[in-house]
Amino acid sequence: MYQVNAKAVFGPEDNFQTTRIERRELQNDDVLIEIKYAGICHSDIHTVRGEWGEVAYPLVPGHEIAGIVSAVGSSVKKYQVGDRVGVGCMVDSCGECQHCKEGEEQYCEGPHGHTGTYAAIDKYGHYTQGGYASHIVVTEAFVVRIPESIPLEKAAPLLCAGITTYSPLNHWHAAGKNVAVVGLGGLGHMAVKIASAMEANVTVLSQTLSKKEDGLNFGAHAYYATSDSETFSQLKNSFDLIINTVSAVLDYDSYLNLLKLDGTLVNVGAPADTASLHISRLISARRSFAGSAIGSIKETQEMLDFCGEHQIMPEIELISADKIDEAYERVLRSDVRYRFVIDTKTI
Ligand code: NAP
Numbered sequence: 307m308y309q310v311n312a313k314a315v316f317g318p319e320d321n322f323q324t325t326r327i328e329r330r331e332l333q334n335d336d337v338l339i340e341i342k343y344a345g346i347c348h349s350d351i352h353t354v355r356g357e358w359g360e361v362a363y364p365l366v367p368g369h370e371i372a373g374i375v376s377a378v379g380s381s382v383k384k385y386q387v388g389d390r391v392g393v394g395c396m397v398d399s400c401g402e403c404q405h406c407k408e409g410e411e412q413y414c415e416g417p418h419g420h421t422g423t424y425a426a427i428d429k430y431g432h433y434t435q436g437g438y439a440s441h442i443v444v445t446e447a448f449v450v451r452i453p454e455s456i457p458l459e460k461a462a463p464l465l466c467a468g469i470t471t472y473s474p475l476n477h478w479h480a481a482g483k484n485v486a487v488v489g490l491g492g493l494g495h496m497a498v499k500i501a502s503a504m505e506a507n508v509t510v511l512s513q514t515l516s517k518k519e520d521g522l523n524f525g526a527h528a529y530y531a532t533s534d535s536e537t538f539s540q541l542k543n544s545f546d547l548i549i550n551t552v553s554a555v556l557d558y559d560s561y562l563n564l565l566k567l568d569g570t571l572v573n574v575g576a577p578a579d580t581a582s583l584h585i586s587r588l589i590s591a592r593r594s595f596a597g598s599a600i601g602s603i604k605e606t607q608e609m610l611d612f613c614g615e616h617q618i619m620p621e622i623e624l625i626s627a628d629k630i631d632e633a634y635e636r637v638l639r640s641d642v643r644y645r646f647v648i649d650t651k652t653i
């Protein structure tokens with residue numbers, strides 16, 4: 307066992323505290339990573355606050371991990387000490403179900419689904435703890451390589467915000483299509499950059515016009531405020547694909563009306579509350595209302611290589627570990643430009 311430094315919450319309402327957690331002894335197929343940077347995802351906030359269901363405390367969140375390999379188990383083939391690597395939202399899966407065999411581990415149908423990077427029980431019976439820490443031990447198959455052309459602090463958010471937006475843009479073939487991105491936060495700004503690199507025609511739908519200049523700089527062609535009801539009449543039947551990144555429930559009927567015939571509204575934002583919609587909005591133009599979870603390990607590597615090649619990187623605000631609580635409050639106020647990243651040497 308390794309004892310490592312981490313930032314944890316001890317209850318849903320608590321502030322972060324510095325603590326020591328245990329990482330398992332290296333198994334043959336394990337990689338020990340010295341974490342350099344960890345992004346703050348809105349999912350961390352949903353989870354630590356118990357919004358998605360009960361979790362055990364202390365809890366160390368963090369599933370946007372970038373670091374350097376500092377040791378490898380005896381059978382590890384892909385990585386060596388010194389390699390630049392990343393870990394995202396999963397650290398394992400059953401490996402035996404159809405989805406795992408087809409390389410879609412994020413949809414693992416094993417008894418517990420994929421093993422989350424934090425707040426999950428792994429195959430050794432340990433409660434997983436995430437990336438707001440100095441080190442992590444992860445099985446080789448769930449580690450990805452960070453291209454040299456992406457600085458580590460900018461690579462971290464790609465491990466969740468990057469792949470979660472890349473995957474549906476890829477799956478629903480965004481290239482050449484009219485794509486709207488709802489919400490210009492961590493995921494949203496990556497969706498705009500990636501969709502634009504895929505040569506989609508991108509429109510941002512944000513609550514206000516306050517970030518319009520940024521949105522256009524990230525590659526959007528148009529930018530509308532959803533607080534203006536004109537937006538919804540003006541953009542009726544305009545989009546082939548809408549990527550909704552909003553962390554709260556929306557009036558989905560109004561957004562469905564913006565889809566063309568056969569258009570799809572993909573939800574990646576994961577509000578805790580139940581939502582409702584009028585089925586007639588789907589029927590009237592053969593529209594689909596869909597969802598998408600992160601992406602596979604293979605697709606995560608593909609996304610990193612794509613971002614490296616196209617020089618697509620998140621806009622980040624680097625913070626020290628004593629500023630995590632403040633960063634959470636700012637994310638909740640939609641005051642994030644556009645991803646907080648923790649410099650883990652400050653833990
Ligand atoms: P974020 O940085 O907080 O961005 C969310 C954006 O949504 C905000 O910046 C804001 O954009 C907009 N927004 C927030 N509250 C709103 C409201 N009440 N009404 C309308 N718009 C609102 O969060 P994130 O880290 O990008 O994560 C977004 C969501 O995706 C979270 O629910 C997270 O858990 C989920 N997620 C899902 C997956 C997956 O696999 N599906 C993976 C990662 C994250 P504007 O200011 O531009 O309006």
Ligand code: ZN
Pocket residue numbers: 347348349350369395466467
């Ligand atoms: Zn995330």
